[in-house]
Amino acid sequence: MTNTLAIYPGSFDPITNGHLDLIRRGSRIFSRLVVAVLTNAEKQPLFTVEERVAMLEEVTRGMSNVSVDTFSGLLVDYAKRRNAGAILRGIRAFSDYEYELQMALTNRKLEPSLETVFLMPAESYGYLSSRLVKEIFSHGGTVKDMVPPAVERRLREKMEAGRARPVAARRR
Numbered sequence: 001m002t003n004t005l006a007i008y009p010g011s012f013d014p015i016t017n018g019h020l021d022l023i024r025r026g027s028r029i030f031s032r033l034v035v036a037v038l039t040n041a042e043k044q045p046l047f048t049v050e051e052r053v054a055m056l057e058e059v060t061r062g063m064s065n066v067s068v069d070t071f072s073g074l075l076v077d078y079a080k081r082r083n084a085g086a087i088l089r090g091i092r093a094f095s096d097y098e099y100e101l102q103m104a105l106t107n108r109k110l111e112p113s114l115e116t117v118f119l120m121p122a123e124s125y126g127y128l129s130s131r132l133v134k135e136i137f138s139h140g141g142t143v144k145d146m147v148p149p150a151v152e153r154r155l156r157e158k159m160e161a162g163r164a165r166p167v168a169a170r171r172r
């Protein structure tokens, strides 16, 4: 294990089993791993930052070297404030590569001493994304093996609150 604090940044709207798999892998490589939720993203999230942080905290509770935080502005500035030595990102399919390469090289240009480390999630999560989870759930499909039970529960609560109702229910 390297004596390095790593930041795993993202939207996590919501955290999937693929994210969780990556957190587990990262926590075995780095001495400390901070999962950092971007607060000023342009996208319209389903879950508030507070809800996303609460879900992340719940599912990483047993991991002693993992913590959850939020950040706004540039990732490299946040990493500097935290004294981080690395950024952790996941690459699933080939299609992720271009976007991730662009981000990693931009971050390197902004802060050459900060390395981006890519890990692959387990093959079985190679197709998973938060966007698809939300889409499947909003159409009444099951996301049982795609997200931790705590997230499935929160999705159900959101649906009951009327924000992500299945299409079938909306037509009635």
Ligand code: PNS
Binding pocket: 009, 010, 011, 012, 038, 073, 074, 075, 076, 102, 103, 106, 107
């Ligand atoms: O899970 P996501 O939405 O793909 O995560 C993207 C994220 C949060 C890692 C990226 O948008 C980010 O780092 N934003 C902060 C702003 C920034 O530093 N931009 C310049 C580097 S690309």
